[in-house]
Amino acid sequence: MDSAVRDIIIMGTGPAGYTAAIYSGRANLKPLVIDGFQPGGQLMITTEIENFPGFPEGIRGPELMGKMRDQATKFGAEFVSGSVTEVDLSRSPFCLTLEDGREYFTRSLIIATGANAKWLGIESENRYRGKGVSACATCDGFFFRDCNIVVVGGGDTAMEEALYLTKFASHVTLIHRREEFRASKIMTLRTRKNAKISTMVNQVIDEILGDGLKVTGIRLKNVQTGELTIHPCDGVFLAIGHEPNSKLFNGQIDTDDYGYILTKKSSTETNVPGVFACGDVQDFTYRQAVTAVGTGCMAAVDAERFLESMR
Ligand code: NDP
Numbered sequence: 001m002d003s004a005v006r007d008i009i010i011m012g013t014g015p016a017g018y019t020a021a022i023y024s025g026r027a028n029l030k031p032l033v034i035d036g037f038q039p040g041g042q043l044m045i046t047t048e049i050e051n052f053p054g055f056p057e058g059i060r061g062p063e064l065m066g067k068m069r070d071q072a073t074k075f076g077a078e079f080v081s082g083s084v085t086e087v088d089l090s091r092s093p094f095c096l097t098l099e100d101g102r103e104y105f106t107r108s109l110i111i112a113t114g115a116n117a118k119w120l121g122i123e124s125e126n127r128y129r130g131k132g133v134s135a136c137a138t139c140d141g142f143f144f145r146d147c148n149i150v151v152v153g154g155g156d157t158a159m160e161e162a163l164y165l166t167k168f169a170s171h172v173t174l175i176h177r178r179e180e181f182r183a184s185k186i187m188t189l190r191t192r193k194n195a196k197i198s199t200m201v202n203q204v205i206d207e208i209l210g211d212g213l214k215v216t217g218i219r220l221k222n223v224q225t226g227e228l229t230i231h232p233c234d235g236v237f238l239a240i241g242h243e244p245n246s247k248l249f250n251g252q253i254d255t256d257d258y259g260y261i262l263t264k265k266s267s268t269e270t271n272v273p274g275v276f277a278c279g280d281v282q283d284f285t286y287r288q289a290v291t292a293v294g295t296g297c298m299a300a301v302d303a304e305r306f307l308e309s310m311r
Contacts, residue, residue: 005093006032008303009106010077011084012245014041015289016279017112018068019296020303024110025075027304032104033072034096036245037083040065041114042280043289050142052289064289080104089252089272107310108274108303111253111261112296113245115280115287119238120152124208128236132215133208135238137161138288144235146170150218152205153239154178159187161239166196173231174199177223200231208236244281253277260284268299276302 010020010033017033024031038044043061050058073079086097093105117135119125125133134140137151141164149169151162154176162172174191179201181188191197200220206228207219217232244259254262254271261277263269268276278295280287 003105006030006104006106007307008032008108008110008300009034009094009096009104010110010112011096012036012041012112012114012279012281013039013065013069013079014043014112014114014279014292015065015068016114016292016296016299017041017110018065018072019293020110020112020278020300021072021077022068022075023297023300024303025072025077027300028076029304029307031072031077032106033077033079034084034098034104035079035081036113039081040069042116048143049139049289051138084248087248087252089249089275092274094274108306109276110268110296110299110303111246111249111270111275111277111281112279112292112299113248113281114292115242115244115260115284117238118241118243120205120240122205122207124210125236125238128208128210128215131213132210132234133236133238136287137164137237137239140235140237141165141168144168147234148232149173149235149237150175150231150233151237151239152176153241154181154183155239155241156183156187157241158239159183159191161237162191162197163187163194165237166194169196169235172197173233175203175205175218175220176201177204178202205236242280242284242287244284246281258284268295268302274303274306276306 007029008031021033048058082098084096085099088095096104145168150173152175165172203220206221209217246259261282276299278299279292
């Protein structure tokens with residue numbers, strides 16, 4: 001048990017958490033940063049990042065995260081490995097308990113626990129992740145110029161990603177497990193009107209096929225007839241939803257119906273004074289590293305002002 005009461009604890013080490021650590025460290029608040037189950041966040045499993053400002057040659061996700069961590073360390077951030085399994089935000093200082101029973105107390109808390117793309121859960125998906133399988137068109141679409149791509153899902157994200165990918169791909173096939181699309185009418189209409197997009201319904205991916213180095217196709221299963229067919233393609237984009245990592249705060253922090261943490265307008269304040277949220281756990285609209293960096297900075301500034309008002 002660490003009985004000292006910290007000024008600031010940051011949960012999560014994606015771009016939002018690291019930026020909050022850099023800013024609060026530089027403000028001399030000696031932040032304690034709890035790594036979480038995937039240190040570095042989603043960018044640790046991405047390939048090249050070409051749209052992060054300041055890196056005209058592009059930078060690999062793990063390298064960018066490593067640089068952010070070094071920068072936070074330079075300004076006095078202290079890192080703790082482990083995952084928080086319990087939070088008590090009912091009184092100040094807030095109490096966080098890690099899986100091994102360690103307890104930490106803090107006057108302010110920044111939640112930067114991120115979100116995870118949902119995956120199909122088949123083995124071949126893991127094998128070809130980063131070799132043709134992706135869950136982010138904005139991140140990886142550029143690498144599929146003149147390629148034949150499939151997008152899986154029937155919601156607005158699937159439509160949006162399919163439309164976005166037509167900028168690069170020679171053809172995009174939307175694959176959906178039902179006949180009706182969950183997506184809004186306008187988005188569905190836009191995809192229908194796009195000559196580069198075709199749809200296959202009542203189909204699920206049974207297997208992602210490849211030559212060991214890259215994706216070469218998918219095996220589809222018709223959910224009504226059970227028939228298996230092969231569809232050749234170069235890339236598979238999954239757009240079957242995201243899950244924000246907010247379950248730990250259920251009943252204490254307000255979220256929307258999808259579990260995204262609600263923050264006040266133009267701020268990172270949550271419904272609990274002294275608790276701030278930034279990055280993908282509170283943003284389902286943009287979900288970009290740069291926007292996470294932006295809200296991470298906001299959270300650190302908001303926390304600093306909150307602590308100032310307490311003195
Ligand atoms: P949704 O939950 O709306 O859609 C997920 C889609 O993936 C559904 O069609 C679902 O099928 C399908 N799916 C889920 N699991 C599987 C699986 N294991 N195998 C195959 N298919 C699967 O998520 P979205 O990310 O699309 O959207 C989330 C929210 O964000 C929505 O409110 C959406 O409107 C909003 N959004 C808005 C945008 C905009 O306004 N421009 C852009 C993007 C998102 P089924 O339909 O059968 O359940």
